[in-house]
Structure formats: C-alpha cells, structure tokens
Amino acid sequence: MFIDNAKLDLKAGGGGDGCNSFERDQAGRKQRPDGGSGGKGGDIFLKVDTNVHTLLDFQYRRIFTAGRGGHASSNNKTGASGTDYLINIPAGTVIKDFKTGRQLADLLNPGQTFLACKGGIGGSGNSRHREAGKGEEGEGRIVLLELKLIADVGIIGYPNAGKSTLVSRVTKAHPKIAGYPFTTKEPILGVARVGDFDFVIADIPGLIEGAHSGKGLGDKFLRHVERTKVLIHLIDMAGIDQRNPVEDYKRLNKELGLYSKALAEKPQVIAANKMDVGKTAEASLKRFKAAFKKKKIIPISAKQGEGLKKVLSETSKILRRTQEECCKE
C-alpha cells in the first residue's frame, strides 16, 4: 500500500546522572572527589534509505525512543552513551513539526540525515563540580512526515483521460488501465527515455472539479507532482462521460491554481488524447484549438501509440531548458 504521510512521536535519550563519590584513604576517610559524569543520551536521526519507498511502516509503529545515557560511577568512570536511533525514510520526505507546522527538513538525497531530537547531556560528577548533577532530559517532539515523490514530469487529467495508458506506453511501468473513473488510486512512477536523456514520469489519480475541497479522490495526490518541472495535461477528446474538453482544460487549471500558484505556473505540454476515435475527436480538437489559439496542442492516441514521440520530445525539450536555466543560476 502506498502511504504518504505519518505522525511520529520521538523522544531522545536522557543523559545519565553524575556520580557523587570520594577516593578514600586506608582509614576510610574521604579524600579527593572522584565521581564521573553521566553518559550522553542517544539522538534520533531520520535518514534517507533508497530501499524505503513509502511511509507504510509508520502506520504500525509511531513511537521511537533513543537509549538513555548510563549513570556514572566512582573512580571517574563516565557513564556509557545512550544508543542513537536511526529511522529510515524514503527520499522526498518533508519533515514538519506537529505543534508549529514549521518545516524542519526536506530530505531528497540518498543517505541525507536529519537530527530530529538531541539526547540529553549527562550530569557532571563531583570530580568536576561540587555536587554531582542529574542528566538532562532528551529532546522530545512530534513530527509529521509527508512524502512528495521525486519525478521530473507529472501527468494530470480527468479520470479516464488515458493517463495510465500513456505511462504504460512510454515507460516500463504497468499501471492498471480500465474504462471506469479513479482506476488509479495511488501515484506510479515510470522512467521515459528520449535519446540518451532519461526522466521520471508520475501518473497520478484523476482530478475533478472541486478536487481542492476533497471531491473525487481530492487533491492530495497533487503533492506528488509538486516537485516536477513539467506537467503533461492530458485531455480526452472522445467526449466519453459527456466530457467537454475545453471546459475540462479550464477547470483543471483552475483546480491547480486553487491548490498552489507554483503548480499552476509549471509549464504544460497539452496532449489531446483518443484521437483514434474519429469524427467526434476531430470535431472536439477543432473546437479546442479555436478556444486556445496560442497554445501548442499535440494530438495523440495513447492506446495506439500515435503522437507519443512528439509528446516526449516536447517534454524533454522543456526539461532540458529548465535544467540549463538552473545551472546558470
């Protein structure tokens, strides 16, 4: 199951207590203080592990506690350090503080690590201070994890537009394809290739008007195309489900804008799908072109593999351009 959010209760280890002790002479009289300091409590880290792909494990386990620092003893012996806790998370996880909502980290790269809670310092022994001290409490906090997939391209469109068909044609991914809405229930990634240029495409569940307020499967999957650089906006020209392509295109863009300005401003490759159905599609395409005269519209048939090369080359062209612009900065 693809789970893309989790709430974790983290508690770092407390520091061990310092020791109150004295060296004694042969008669048993107190000489120099020799109490050691307590060990440091264990820290809690979150680390990107490329073998982890969802936040599913955290549905079953939510509380994580690092080891407590050992108490000190006489003869200046320091307590042992508490064991750190390393929590493995998928690449693309955003970490937020539950109480404040503030973003603490956005972990993208393999091995990238975030110190979420610091272990308490051990109390000093009486060899360092007059009185031995207690160990500090370890930090504790509740964090929210949100997975945002890392893909270069996102495919958006109404249910049944043919998004999964397109992905299955241009990548090795095998999403479920069916003639009923909301066949895709969770995002799927595939790798497409144009010449020697590879890029990752994300197929997401269909969107409908009102998705931003939870209609259909809602807009929660838009999070997974937030990191993409280009969107392929797929439009069903066959008018199945009594769709009106011109309205579809406008409404979906409106939904994007209601979700986030950044998403609405992403460059789009517009693909007019199901052109194989003949006259109805031709008439729809004509109306569509007339409504959006300045837009470049690529007619395709995802099912029959027509026009897909053009969609990919247009997409890769924009991707390369955005990469070059990034390098210049």
Ligand SMILES: Nc1nc2c(ncn2[C@@H]2O[C@H](COP(=O)(O)OP(=O)(O)OP(=O)(O)O)[C@@H](O)[C@H]2O)c(=O)[nH]1
């Ligand atoms: N005639 C025709 N049918 C197509 C084409 N592309 C997809 N379809 C059909 O349209 C239906 C929906 O296709 P999907 O690829 O599952 O559509 P989707 O956009 O992923 O749908 P959701 O996952 O429900 O959002 C299926 O019956 C496909 O066979 C096309 O180019 N031509």
Ligand SMILES: [Mg+2]
């Ligand atoms: Mg689908």
